[in-house]
Amino acid sequence: MPLVCVCSPKGGVGKTTITANLAYALARSGSKVLAIDFDVQNALRLHFGVPLSDGRGFVARASESADWSQSVLTAGSNMFVLPYGDVTEEQRLDFEQRLTNDSHFLTRGLSALLNYPGLVILADFPPGPNPALKAMSQLADLHLVTMLADTASLSLLPHIENHRLTGGEPLNHKAGYYFLINQSDSRRHISRDVTAFMQQRLGDRLLGIINRDESVAEANASQQSIFDFSAASAAAFDIELVSKRVAGILGIKIGDGAVHAGLRTSNF
Ligand SMILES: Nc1ncnc2c1ncn2[C@@H]1O[C@H](COP(=O)(O)OP(=O)(O)OP(=O)(O)O)[C@@H](O)[C@H]1O
Ligand SMILES: [Mg+2]
Known part of the structure; x- marks a missing residue:
């Protein structure tokens, strides 16, 4: 723990991009971090x-192995990182059915990881409602809902507020859910207007605004974090700030590698 979705x-x-770069930001601050797909x-x-x-992942083996930590890669x-892995359609459906029908399936699979001292877990999800997101609502400490500064995102805000992502259940039962606006572009009227509206509507629930920044796409293309690719970029600054706010909400110690130095890295 803690577990962030x-x-x-x-x-x-930008869910996947943000999950990965938040993981890098928290790891740079001294936390031991696992990103799950x-x-x-x-x-x-x-x-x-x-x-x-490399098609290895936890989903193909989820029906045989109760402990998903076996599939973690360094x-x-x-x-x-715990990759989803390459799966057949049958394996995907089987995984989703287990998530839907067995209320302990997710907890069993993640148990070893959730009990690992000091481990920060970030989980990335497909868009829209899905069985993994629904199952996770009971377990997660915090949800970060990513939106764009456009009217399509704006029109979907009621979906979150009406719990449509989780079939009527609250998205999160612990620290709650916060929003991120990604790819904000102050040169565009619509982006400025939607950002201003969301700031007013969401208030403290808006955890951060991440600028649209070509370095992000280029960092992705070169399989690097935004911090390694362009540490001085606007997006690197924005994501770093979001990571500090997440750490603040969850009480994650940052900037103190010594706190985590005693943890072994070979257990996975
Ligand atoms: N702040 C940003 N500035 C510029 N480009 C960005 C930014 N964030 C994400 N992108 C780009 O947007 C595209 C979509 O990002 P990503 O795949 O992370 O989105 P996603 O929400 O995970 O998508 P999906 O719903 O398909 O899982 C990628 O090409 C990525 O490089
Ligand atoms: Mg994605």
Whole structure:
């Protein structure tokens, strides 16, 4: 613990990019971090240097193994990734049915990871309602709902407020849910207007605004974090700030590597 979910009613808004870069930001601050992929696109691993040809992941083995930590890959000195993996349609459906029908399936799979001292877990989800997101609502400490500064995102705000992402249940039962506006562009009228409206409507629930920044796409293309690719970029600054706010909400110690130095990295 703690466990943070990055989700959205909308696709292509930057969930995977933000999950990966928040993981890098928290790891840079001294936390031991695990990023988990619940999206069949299996794209999160690409942000951690896992080759496209490497189809390993936890979903294909989820029906046989109750402990998903066996599928964790090391992605750096204090950074780990649990890829969804390449799966058949049958395996995907089986995984989703277990998530829907067995209320302990997710807790069992994550148990070893949730009990690992000091481990910060970030989970990435497919867009819209999905069985993994629904199952996670009981377990997660915090949800970050990612939106764009456009009218399509604005029109989906009531979906969040009416719990449409989780079939009528509250999205989060602990610290709650906060919003991120991604790809904000102050040169565009509509982006400025929507950002201002969301700031007013969401108030303290708006945890951060991340600028539209070409360095982000370029960092993704070169499989690097925004901090390694362009530490001075606007997006690097914005994501760093979001990571500090997340750490503040969850009481994660930052900037003190010594706190975590005693943890072993070989247990996964
Ligand atoms: N702040 C940003 N500035 C510029 N480009 C960005 C930014 N954030 C994300 N992108 C780009 O937007 C695209 C979508 O990002 P990403 O794949 O992370 O979205 P997603 O919400 O995970 O998508 P999906 O719903 O398909 O899972 C990518 O090409 C990414 O490089
Ligand atoms: Mg994604």
